Amino acid sequence: MNLALEQEEAVSADSFPKASAANIERMLRNLNHFNSTPEFGTTRVLFTEPEVAAREYIKREMKQLGLKIREDAAGNIFGTYEGTEPVLAPVWTGSHIDTVLNAGMFDGMSGVVAGLEAVRLFEEAGLRPRRSVVVVVYTSEEPTRFGLGCLGSRALAGKLGAAEAKELKDKDGNSLYDVLKSLGFPVEHFDEVPVRRGDVKAAVELHIDQTGELERADKTLGVVKTICAPSVYDFKVTGRQSHAGGTSMARRRDAFMASAEMALAAERLTKESLGKDDYATATIGRVNVIPGAVNVIPGEADFSLDVRDASFEHKKELTQKILAEFEEIAKKREVTLDSKMYNDDHPMPCQDDIQKKLVEAAEETGISYIKTISGAFHDSMLVGEFAPVGMLFVPSRDGISHSPQEWTDFADIAAGTDVLARALFALADE
Numbered sequence: 189m190n191l192a193l194e195q196e197e198a199v200s201a202d203s204f205p206k207a208s209a210a211n212i213e214r215m216l217r218n219l220n221h222f223n224s225t226p227e228f229g230t231t232r233v234l235f236t237e238p239e240v241a242a243r244e245y246i247k248r249e250m251k252q253l254g255l256k257i258r259e260d261a262a263g264n265i266f267g268t269y270e271g272t273e274p275v276l277a278p279v280w281t282g283s284h285i286d287t288v289l290n291a292g293m294f295d296g297m298s299g300v301v302a303g304l305e306a307v308r309l310f311e312e313a314g315l316r317p318r319r320s321v322v323v324v325v326y327t328s329e330e331p332t333r334f335g336l337g338c339l340g341s342r343a344l345a346g347k348l349g350a351a352e353a354k355e356l357k358d359k360d361g362n363s364l365y366d367v368l369k370s371l372g373f374p375v376e377h378f379d380e381v382p383v384r385r386g387d388v389k390a391a392v393e394l395h396i397d398q399t400g401e402l403e404r405a406d407k408t409l410g411v412v413k414t415i416c417a418p419s420v421y422d423f424k425v426t427g428r429q430s431h432a433g434g435t436s437m438a439r440r441r442d443a444f445m446a447s448a449e450m451a452l453a454a455e456r457l458t459k460e461s462l463g464k465d466d467y468a469t470a471t472i473g474r475v476n477v478i479p480g481a482v483n484v485i486p487g488e489a490d491f492s493l494d495v496r497d498a499s500f501e502h503k504k505e506l507t508q509k510i511l512a513e514f515e516e517i518a519k520k521r522e523v524t525l526d527s528k529m530y531n532d533d534h535p536m537p538c539q540d541d542i543q544k545k546l547v548e549a550a551e552e553t554g555i556s557y558i559k560t561i562s563g564a565f566h567d568s569m570l571v572g573e574f575a576p577v578g579m580l581f582v583p584s585r586d587g588i589s590h591s592p593q594e595w596t597d598f599a600d601i602a603a604g605t606d607v608l609a610r611a612l613f614a615l616a617d618e
């Protein structure tokens with residue numbers, strides 16, 4: 189312990205020791221031992237044996253740091269580094285430790301480990317902010333087991349209660365509620381999970397960049413401006429099923445060709461809609477052609493459409509244009525079109541003040557950054573429903589994630605942690 193630092197009144201930039209890439213590597217490699225598919229990438233599905241063991245491991249690390257540990261009915265884990273005025277709304281940081289199938293060791297885990305390392309830096313420097321800083325592990329950001337993502341943060345946002353947890357079933361028919369109960373989580377207190385606005389001062393999540401933008405820009409950090417939100421639709425195109433040889437080109441009402449024209453229209457309209465500062469994507473990821481035989485003109489085609497945008501208004505305008513053009517195509521090709529919208533989420537802007545503190549911390553430490561947009565969604569999108577949020581990206585090699593090839597240099601996570609720790613301290617000391 190450096191006594192000179194302890195005696196110092198104000199917290200200066202030099203008060204912070206540097207994050208340790210070795211400690212970050214140690215924790216990430218330890219976590220990676222909890223893995224159902226060590227022969228091919230990392231698989232840690234919610235409440236499987238490795239996932240439960242990984243939770244226990246994180247709690248051991250929290251205990252060693254002297255954090256107060258609490259778990260809620262939805263399985264979220266909170267490790268609190270107490271501030272000097274613990275009645276004030278705390279500052280949160282964290283991410284998830286579950287993965288998709290055959291994933292990597294960084295997506296999610298980096299944010300949890302960075303939070304733990306940030307708190308270790310406070311401890312090492314003898315820094316205690318006014319507000320508590322809480323390291324959070326959100327339950328199941330990935331939809332791998334229950335088909336729905338962000339389970340923990342969704343519950344915190346008041347959008348997944350006991351009733352919904354009873355409805356959510358995995359492929360073996362087990363409900364989320366029963367699984368939580370069998371593992372000893374306090375499901376009788378599900379109604380106490382949601383957080384009221386004002387109860388959390390700010391929440392900052394460090395995550396790997398999943399686009400490769402940071403690497404291309406040759407910058408170490410991305411300060412996120414907005415988290416894009418999806419609108420998801422299912423379409424059913426009905427034409428007339430008939431013989432591939434016997435039906436002339438002029439007499440066809442081909443459901444697939446109509447769908448194909450719609451798909452290209454969605455792509456063109458999305459590209460055309462983009463101004464210099466816009467970010468929008470349109471994806472048709474699932475197509476089902478019926479009956480699906482080489483010599484039959486398809487009578488039906490079903491497809492999904494996922495539109496994401498950094499602006500809700502822009503997304504609304506774009507989806508309306510896409511839908512109108514789909515209708516035109518259906519009319520022209522004499523097919524019928526049915527549509528169903530599944531969700532129409534609002535993009536989550538990152539709070540200006542949190543962005544500012546992240547930028548200030550990057551400038552203080554001389555770590556390069558860009559302002560960026562998150563095309564993928566994260567727990568922060570739901571946490572943003574009850575608290576101001578911020579996100580910090582660290583580079584991912586070739587922008588690859590959800591793959592055994594996923595890689596982020598430990599030194600980059602350490603650089604991100606240096607900035608995260610400073611921003612967390614600044615927020616918590618207000």
Ligand SMILES: [Zn+2]
Pocket residue numbers: 284295296329395566
């Ligand atoms: Zn993630």
